[in-house]
Amino acid sequence: MPSSQEELLQDLEKKARVIRSDIIRMVAEAGSGHPGGSLSAAEIVTVLYFHVMRIRPDEPDWPDRDRFVLSKGHAAPLLYAVLAERGYFPAEELITLRKLGSRLQGHPAFGKLPGIEASTGSLGQGLSISLGIALAGKIDHRDYRVYALLGDGENEEGQVWEAAMAAAHYRVDNLTAILDYNGLQIDGPVADVLSPLPLPEKWRSFGWEVREVDGHSFEELLAAFEWAKGVHDRPSMIIAKTVKGKGVSFMENAVDWHGKAPDREQAEKALAELLAVPS
Amino acid sequence: MNVATRDAYGRALVELGKKYPDLVVLDADLAKSTKTADFAKVFPERFFDMGIAEQNMMGTAAGLALAGKIPCASTFAVFATGRAFDQIRNSIAYPGLNVKIIATHAGITVGEDGASHQSVEDIALMRALPNMTVIVPADATETGKAVAAAVVHEGPVYIRLGRPAVPVLFDENYRFRLGRAEILRRGPDAAIFATGIMVYEALKAAETLAGRGVDVTVVNIHTIKPLDVETISSLAMKTGAVVTAEEHSIIGGLGSAVAEALAERCPVPLVRVGIRDRFGESGKPGELLEAFGLTASHIVEAVDLVLQRRVCGK
Structure with a gap:
């Protein structure tokens, strides 16, 4: 376990790098899949699985976990990468993504793979x-918390509201949503396609406590999740400003x-960038 | 004596709520109509009114099931299966979650509210979903037993109930067996497979036919999925003439299910009594059943027709 905040941040940084490489x-x-929205939320999901969440990867059905x-189910590669890295299943299985007979379906499928909490994708x-x-x-008076990751374009779905x-209404303060606000959806910028903006004001007006953070800053994310645990009587929303890809x-x-796979050359270039040690 | 199946549902929920502490109930602002309000009164901490938001209700039910609860989600059939179809499909049926969708006000007997509120396609929608069990009780007694069976059954279940009071056919000794066709009357001349309120009409039709010397078999198909193909094909083979009867479109409902099964196993002449590819309309339930061809006399006509066809075929 990291002994200081400094070490924790370095450790998370390293994990996110591995997870991004796995995604690529x-x-x-x-040969298909969604790299853009997987890469944008890498820090969010890394910090949840490696620091924030109370989980037992060797006991995935533990009732108090x-x-x-992953409401934005198309970021399945990100979820699979973090679950493998966290020890839910062997990392060698990652390359079976989207292949016939794989537990790693194109979108997360409940019951197929340990650690998948719900079937999402629609x-x-x-x-x-x-x-x-x-x-x-x-x-049941259990003290577990629930984290839901949404896309920004996903806010266009009526069911979200x-x-x-x-x-x-039901004052579920054990629920925290995180919004991966990367600003883009398939047809273009969310502001141009069908603007769900302004997001903080909308969520506040629906009765949520809202906090805005830099979704690539581990420090800000750590602080935000700590803040969310302290919100009482209402659900909390962390709007994480991110960069797609x-x-x-x-x-x-x-x-x-958004939804295109890199060819071999592009993948090599991407991996070289991701594995280059930062100056 | 006439009792609405939704009234039986409300009573059953209260009893089951005592027996199963994990039973929770959700409604979409229709608790007084679906009768889930009975449960809400006794178990307020296990009842959630989700407002006029059926999609979220189904998703929330999925989440409750994921955490070990047994959710019963209720609203009118047209909203449950139509408005929230994708949520039932992706959040409930695909992961095979233990959610019971118990919908009332199905079919045209909703009456005066008209077509917007009359589901004529809900069986078709639910039947097409992998993992889904589909039950249509014939009366109040069967409703209570079917709901109890659904709560015990592991996996998603759709139960279709009605609005008006309907005749009680079974007494408390009646045994409900999920997935089993119940033969209510035996006769060699034709087999009538009926579901829901049409079971009563089929029994009346059988009486009329018997008066003319035509003895028919009447079968209650309370479970449309999984369909009791064995019983259905064996009776089709024995009688050589089949009529189906349902308060639902002939496209995708019981008539379709029986036709599909028999076409592959034992093709015999078949006539489907049901709603013939049209929407409902306003009117009194009895008037509508008459206007849409869903009465005992229409079943008698269908038997006459199928018997003529059997003769032609020979």
């Missing part, structure tokens, strides 16, 4: 599922890399 390798090997629901559904898990925790309303120069802020 998996998607390149599969914290839960993570956008807008993960927050409702998270609300249900959170409500069950309240009924049904869930937002209900979560505030983060960490790979030619993928950053490029709409085309």
